[in-house]
Amino acid sequence: MASSSIYKCGSYRAFLSFRGEDTRKGFADHLYRALELAGIHTFRDDDEIKRGANxxxxxxxxxxxxxxxxxxxxKDYASSRxxxxxLAKIMERRKTDHGHMVLPIFYHVDxxxxxxxxxxFASICQA
Known part of the structure; x- marks a missing residue:
């Protein structure tokens, strides 16, 4: 299946990266809905990519x-490869595209x- 066929519709204004087990049924869902209601087309992997797609x-x-x-x-964001x-892909893009904004959100994390x-987050060094 071609990657162009995995999207429901056009380009995204925001990319939402989150650890599903920690926040999917709570904070991330609320944030996603708020962004969409504000007219910001937002990508999140749990429902934007069709099963079996690349x-x-x-x-x-x-x-x-x-x-x-x-x-x-x-809490468990860093435990997920x-x-x-x-995160690495986002930061790679940020290095080459200074117009790309990266906003960290700390959810029950110092x-x-x-x-x-x-x-x-010590596991990042060991990963």
């Missing part, structure tokens, strides 16, 4: 299309744990 290509395309990436750092790969890679 997920990596779809995520890369969505990250490249988005004007802003919102990263919801939650998938989340860390998304920002210093992310910055200093301590607590549940």
């Amino acid at each position: 997920i990596a290509a779809g995520l890369q395309k969505a990250i490249q299309e988005a004007r802003v990436s919102l990263i919801v750092f939650s 998938w989340c860390l790969d998304e 920002p210093s744990h992310v910055r200093n890679q301590t607590g549940s």
Whole structure:
């Protein structure tokens, strides 16, 4: 299946990166709905990619299309290789496209744990 066929509709204005087990049925859903109600077409992987589609290509395309990436750092975000790969792709894009805005959101996480890679974020160094 071609990556162009995995999207429901056109380009995205925002890319939402989150650890599903931590926030999908709560914070991430509320944030997604609020962005969509505000007219900001937002990508989130749990319902935008059809089952069996080339997920990596779809995520890369969505990250490249988005004007802003919102990263919801939650307790177990760093334990997910998938989340860390998304984060790496987002930051790679940010290096080459200074117009791409990256907004961190700290959900029940001390920002210093992310910055200093301590607590549940110490696993980043070991990954």
